[in-house]
Amino acid sequence: DVKVTQSSRYLVKRTGEKVFLECVQDMDHENMFWYRQDPGLGLRLIYFSYDVKMKEKGDIPEGYSVSREKKERFSLILESASTNQTSMYLCASSSGFSNQPQHFGDGTRLSIL
Amino acid sequence: AQSVTQPDIHITVSEGASLELRCNYSYGATPYLFWYVQSPGQGLQLLLKYFSGDTLVQGIKGFEAEFKRSQSSFNLRKPSVHWSDAAEYFCAVGGRKISGGYNKLIFGAGTRLAVHP
Numbered sequence: 001d002v003k004v005t006q007s008s009r010y011l012v013k014r015t016g017e018k019v020f021l022e023c024v025q026d027m028d029h030e031n032m033f034w035y036r037q038d039p040g041l042g043l044r045l046i047y048f049s050y051d052v053k054m055k056e057k058g059d060i061p062e063g064y065s066v067s068r069e070k071k072e073r074f075s076l077i078l079e080s081a082s083t084n085q086t087s088m089y090l091c092a093s094s095s096g097f098s099n100q101p102q103h104f105g106d107g108t109r110l111s112i113l
Numbered sequence: 114a115q116s117v118t119q120p121d122i123h124i125t126v127s128e129g130a131s132l133e134l135r136c137n138y139s140y141g142a143t144p145y146l147f148w149y150v151q152s153p154g155q156g157l158q159l160l161l162k163y164f165s166g167d168t169l170v171q172g173i174k175g176f177e178a179e180f181k182r183s184q185s186s187f188n189l190r191k192p193s194v195h196w197s198d199a200a201e202y203f204c205a206v207g208g209r210k211i212s213g214g215y216n217k218l219i220f221g222a223g224t225r226l227a228v229h230p
Contacts, residue, residue: 004156040122042203042222043157090156099145099164099207102218104156 003027004105006091012111019078021108023091029103030096032074033058034066037088037107049074050096081112115140117206119221126194127229134189134224136204146187147205147218148178157203163187174198199228 007022025032031050035043035058045058047066055066063085067075074093078085088109092102118137126132138144145164149157161172168180178189187204204221 009154040222043220045217048217092157099162101147101159101162103159104149106156107154109154 004091004093004103006089006105006108008108009106010109010111012113013078013081014113015081015083017078017081017112019081019110019112021076021078021089021091021110023074023076023093023105024072025074025093025103026072027093027095027103028071029093030071031094031102032068033092033094033102034064034074034076035090035092036060037090043090046076083112086110086112115206115219117204117219117221119202119204119224121224122222123225123227125227125229128196129193132189132191132194132198132226134202134204134226136187136189136221138185138187138204138206138219140185140206140219145207146178146180147207148172148176148187148189149203149205150174151201151203151223153200160189160202194226194228196228196230199226201225 003026005024013019033048034046044060046064049055049068065077088107090107091105094100094102116139147162148160151157160176161170163170163180171177176191201223203223205218207218
């Protein structure tokens with residue numbers, strides 16, 4: 001089974017802090033994704049990566065950056081956390097074939113105070 | 114524009130009753146379709162997927178879905194609901210590759226299912 005592991009289930013940070021969310025997958029997948037999930041809005045794509053050091057913006061990249069230095073690891077960075085970034089963050093990975101599903105981690109619930 | 118609509122935000126059914134969750138999509142090319150389930154505090158788990166062939170697809174946990182191209186729908190069904198099925202359900206549509214093999218998925222807003230004993 002595909003395993004996508006997010007480093008923290010719950011995280012509380014303060015406004016202005018730099019926040020790192022880590023994600024690791026064990027299936028040698030080419031693609032990795034970061035979403036945020038808010039009630040009534042479903043999942044919104046923040047960034048994705050289709051190879052090491054390659055990244056592209058999703059639908060809501062403002063206030064975020066990402067890093068993919070190794071194939072199995074994809075980090076989401078909040079450069080200066082703000083209260084409107086309080087949300088559930090989900091990481092996912094998929095193989096390079098277009099008809100393959102994305103596999104999700106358990107999520108990180110981030111609160112910015 | 115590509116979109117996924119799940120018309121029902123909340124659905125409540127009695128345990129043992131049948132279930133149908135609706136999903137309508139708008140997508141310019143041949144779609145790949147997915148249903149995911151999310152239990153409270155968890156990530157999304159894949160229930161089933163449709164790529165081609167038989168329009169009735171079977172998934173895990175006794176779920177099935179039917180692809181109807183003429184109606185742009187991919188409704189999820191289960192003949193007899195169990196209390197453990199209470200969760201949020203997401204429909205998603207994707208298609209051909211974009212840059213580097215990335216297949217963008219578009220998610221619906223979700224349907225929250227409650228099950229009465």
